[in-house]
Amino acid sequence: MPHSRRRLRRVLAALAAATTCLVLTNAPPANAADPAPSPAPTTWSVQPSTERGPDDRPFFRFALAPGARQVDWVAVTNAGDTPLTVDLYTQDAFTTAAGGFDLLAAGRPPADVGSWIRLKQTRVTVPARSRSDVPFELAVPDNASPGDHSGGVVASIAGPGRDAAGNQVLVDRRVGTRVYLRVDGPLRPALGAGALNADVHTALDPFDGALTVTYTVRNTGNVRLGARPELTVRGPRGLTTKRQRLDPMPELLPGASQTRTARLDGVTQAFRLDVDLTVHPIPVPGGPAETGSTAHARTTVWAVPWVVVGTSALLLAVIASLLVRRRRQANETTTHENDRNEQRAGAPGSGS
Incomplete structure (x- = not known):
């Protein structure tokens, strides 16, 4: 097989040479039609917590059986100098066209793990440079399908912004933390x-x-x-x-x-x-x-x-032309010899 490859490369190269000589931000990805919010720093964050404050978990991860319940906490931290009121809600996750992790828009009702979480508060006012730890309960339905279910907990603020045409609009700015749930059963x-x-x-x-x-x-x-x-x-x-x-x-x-x-x-x-x-x-x-x-x-x-095709066609044309020319010359030579023979046969004194 290696010899065949080398032969192919040599042939193609020769023909070619012949021719040459001739923050988990859960907002959807922005686009031209999306409203463009006015520049504003994000002064709040959301992370897994306990009743005593945030722990070292990067996100929520649960492994539960159908029908099971789990109580946990989410921390909303205000890093700004003034009190902050945020809307707190849960939502289902999806994989974006670019391969990222994102959450459905707030206006779409969740149908999976986002609908299985009940927050103790859905609107939270956090004092300046402070934190609020909000409890919630995750209740897995009895008929939940086995495997992974993904969503998130979101804290959002609606504020003024402008769309692509420069019109004043209401923009929902949100940050959140992921929720991964694995329901017991065949994987x-x-x-x-x-x-x-x-x-x-x-x-x-x-x-x-x-x-x-x-x-x-x-x-x-x-x-x-x-x-x-x-x-x-x-x-x-x-x-x-x-x-x-x-x-x-x-x-x-x-x-x-x-x-x-x-x-x-x-x-x-x-x-x-x-x-x-x-x-x-x-x-x-x-x-x-x-x-x-x-x-x-x-x-x-x-x-x-x-x-390669052009080179091959050109070479074939040249060869064909040479063959035709050679045959024509051979025919002409034969004709001349026949004529000379006829002339000799018809000359005076010839014959017996």
């Missing part, structure tokens, strides 16, 4: 890969083509998982192979998907190319050690080395 870590498309970018150098590949990875299981995608591009009979690891996806919530685009340079334009996507599941903090099997997707594209 099914699983990823799916699909929607694989590849666009070819040809180049004069047949070894320097490129592919723009778009792909989707989905968490089809019931636990949080990370993903490490890898692309492999193979030529006919495996004569050429290009492998590239892609940027990892740190966390996909159950049911979430992420679509990404990657570019592979240095791809040999070997006519038919098989593009394989392999997605390796990777564990996340607090996730199970068992991550399930790898996921695969495949597509085929045509990467025609036009330099």
Whole structure:
């Protein structure tokens, strides 16, 4: 097989040379249509706590059985010089298009773990440079599905801002802390890969083509998982192979998907190319050690080395022209010899 690859590279190179001589902020990502809040420093924070004050937990993490209840506390800290009143609520989480962790907007009623939490207070006034520890109860429904459920506790303040047109609007500024709940039962870590498309970018150098590949990875299981995608591009009979690891996806919530685009340079334009996507599941903090099997997707594209094709066509045309010219010359020579023979046969004194 290595000899075949070397032969292919030598042939393509020769033909090419011939042609050459010829803060968890839970607000959605901003966009042009979103209101732009007036500049204002964030002077409050939200974090896991106890009845005596914040502890060292970076976020809430629970492992409970269906029907179980858990009491906990959340701290709202005011770092400003004046009293602060915030609205406190809970919400379900989702994976953003960019792969981040975010919470649904305040106006959407939660349907998962965000609806299973009952806060003792939903509006809190915190004195300047002080803190308020608010208790809450998490009650897991009897019919809760096993696996991971994600959400958050949010403290928000509505304030004046301006939209893209300069109009005065009311903007909801919010900060929060994550809530990860694992409900007891069978765990099914699983990823799916699909929607694989590849666009070819040809180049004069047949070894320097490129592919723009778009792909989707989905968490089809019931636990949080990370993903490490890898692309492999193979030529006919495996004569050429290009492998590239892609940027990892740190966390996909159950049911979430992420679509990404990657570019592979240095791809040999070997006519038919098989593009394989392999997605390796990777564990996340607090996730199970068992991550399930790898996921695969495949597509085929045509990467025609036009330099090679053009060179080959030109060489064939030159060879054909030489053959035609040689045959014509041979025919002319034969004709001249026949004419001379006829002239000799018809000359006086010839014959017996």
